[in-house]
Amino acid sequence: MIDIRFVRDNPEAVKASQRARGADESLVDTLLRADESRRSTLQLAEETRAEQKALSRTIGKASPDERQAILAQAQELSAKVKELEQVASDANGEYERVARSIDNIVIDGVPAGGEDDYxxxxxxxxxxxxxxxxxxxxxxxxxxxxxxxxxxxxxxxxxxxxxxxxxxxxxxxxxxxxxxxxxxxxxxxxxxxxxxxxxxxxxxxxxxxxxxxxxxxxxxxxxxxxxxxxxxxxxxxxxxxxxxxxxxxxxxxxxxxxxxxxxxxxxxxxxxxxxxxxxxxxxxxxxxxxxxxxxxxxxxxxxxxxxxxxxxxxxxxxxxxxxxxxxxxxxxxxxxxxxxxxxxxxxxxxxxxxxxxxxxxxxxxxxxxxxxxxxxxxxxxxxxxxxxxxxxxxxxxxxxxxxxxxxxxxxxxxxxxxx
Structure with a gap:
């Protein structure tokens, strides 16, 4: 699997490698979009989980009148966290699929072309x-x-x-x-x-x-x-x-x-x-x-x-x-x-x-x-x-x-x- 940090910093070099192999260079842009999606969805899931935990910690200090409302809100956030975690998992799965479809980046100097171009x-x-x-x-x-x-x-x-x-x-x-x-x-x-x-x-x-x-x-x-x-x-x-x-x-x-x-x-x-x-x-x-x-x-x-x-x-x-x-x-x-x-x-x-x-x-x-x-x-x-x-x-x-x-x-x- 290629280094995603290298892909983020050097997308054109990875595209050039794909071209040299005769492979699909559009996969590089697809990978970058999948990478952005998995990172943003994971961040949103983590932020929502942190919000849920912070809210849950206030339950013990809340008055009886406030507690029911807080519990309901916490349950709502818990369901949202599960939903976002599934979205993040799906996004990561798509990222893994695309990342594994891109071959190793060829070293500078390797001849371009196919079997007869050695x-x-x-x-x-x-x-x-x-x-x-x-x-x-x-x-x-x-x-x-x-x-x-x-x-x-x-x-x-x-x-x-x-x-x-x-x-x-x-x-x-x-x-x-x-x-x-x-x-x-x-x-x-x-x-x-x-x-x-x-x-x-x-x-x-x-x-x-x-x-x-x-x-x-x-x-x-x-x-x-x-x-x-x-x-x-x-x-x-x-x-x-x-x-x-x-x-x-x-x-x-x-x-x-x-x-x-x-x-x-x-x-x-x-x-x-x-x-x-x-x-x-x-x-x-x-x-x-x-x-x-x-x-x-x-x-x-x-x-x-x-x-x-x-x-x-x-x-x-x-x-x-x-x-x-x-x-x-x-x-x-x-x-x-x-x-x-x-x-x-x-x-x-x-x-x-x-x-x-x-x-x-x-x-x-x-x-x-x-x-x-x-x-x-x-x-x-x-x-x-x-x-x-x-x-x-x-x-x-x-x-x-x-x-x-x-x-x-x-x-x-x-x-x-x-x-």
Missing amino acids: EVLKHVGEVSSFDFPVRDHLDIAEGLEAIDMTRGTKVSGSRFYYLTGIGARLELAMLTAAADLAEANGFKLTITPTLVKPEVMAGTGFLGAHSDEIYHLPADDLYLVGTSEVALAGFHSDEIIDLSDGPKRYAGWSTCYRREAGSYGKDTRGIIRVHQFNKVEMFSYCTPDGAEEEHAKLLALEEEMLAKVELPYRVIDTAAGDLGSSAARKFDCEAWLPSQERWMEVTSTSNCTTFQARRLGIRERVNGQTQTVATLNGTLATTRWLVAILENHQQEDGSLYVPEGLRPYLGGREIISPL
């Missing part, structure tokens, strides 16, 4: 080239008996799979390497719940325009997370945390679930778009002033992990219209996908400023006063990385070159050969 910040590594016919990741994996899509579909339906043998080992190696990197940089490793309450899912901003991507269990009113960001954001909900020694950093290892609604016909082969996957996600709580510096740190760690698995990649600054509702800025790292000759997203890191923490009631104490903290997140490794690793490190004979950064986690193996 800015490429840099390229790292040489795009893979081969002197033999390139095979896609599923062909390679099936030769190594690393992925079984047929049985995944038989058991669970489309977009499900088994990682088997060296496929399972590769994923564990990659995720463990990511966990080690996170711990070495001050992140507390955490295995998180994968089911969360509605208020936590809503607090992180995932129940907006893309709520159809989320699995919901109506019988329990719980949601399956699509990232451990959700559980880690809820970890300190309704708390005052101590950031005097620097940011609080966590790395969440979890299974994640996405419905992939709207992706019919897209990436149907292999494990690029699947309903269930594993991920190590970084999550930071920091002061608002330190958020951009922390964002750069998360991106640097993502790049360090990509270097460990020796993938060519590029970094993009995502356009405002392609940001999630919580993100004020997002950097994606995209690895080269040889079989399709395109870039494929493998990491993203978002600066959510105070948007999530304001919804979730997460604050810090500064000079005796409390202020909302900032939250940030970033992918350090996920199942999709196997696609890029398999394709970029394939050998002509169907074997797989093992990147040096993964060898310690695979018993020192340098090559994985077909069975």
Whole structure:
């Protein structure tokens, strides 16, 4: 949720953010009117309640002749207070509804526009080239008996799979390497719940325009997370945390679930778009002033992990219209996908400023006063990385070159050969 004080003082900046996202800028004026209505109705209710209390205090001192009139007036004021409190409650409800419909304010410099309007910040590594016919990741994996899509579909339906043998080992190696990197940089490793309450899912901003991507269990009113960001954001909900020694950093290892609604016909082969996957996600709580510096740190760690698995990649600054509702800025790292000759997203890191923490009631104490903290997140490794690793490190004979950064986690193996 955006800071209403900022909106009052800087309405044009908020409108500019809405325009950059391709969102409705008239919502800003609607919000300001709702804010004025809730404040004025609440003030009137409080003034009337104070008048009622003051009148009630005179009953004991009134003469018998005056008492009945005062009691009648007090009862009348009491009924009026209840009526005004309901009006104030309705006004506050409308304010909350409008406030939650406005996405986070984008940071200056974020490209305006939609999905194709990103800015490429840099390229790292040489795009893979081969002197033999390139095979896609599923062909390679099936030769190594690393992925079984047929049985995944038989058991669970489309977009499900088994990682088997060296496929399972590769994923564990990659995720463990990511966990080690996170711990070495001050992140507390955490295995998180994968089911969360509605208020936590809503607090992180995932129940907006893309709520159809989320699995919901109506019988329990719980949601399956699509990232451990959700559980880690809820970890300190309704708390005052101590950031005097620097940011609080966590790395969440979890299974994640996405419905992939709207992706019919897209990436149907292999494990690029699947309903269930594993991920190590970084999550930071920091002061608002330190958020951009922390964002750069998360991106640097993502790049360090990509270097460990020796993938060519590029970094993009995502356009405002392609940001999630919580993100004020997002950097994606995209690895080269040889079989399709395109870039494929493998990491993203978002600066959510105070948007999530304001919804979730997460604050810090500064000079005796409390202020909302900032939250940030970033992918350090996920199942999709196997696609890029398999394709970029394939050998002509169907074997797989093992990147040096993964060898310690695979018993020192340098090559994985077909069975």
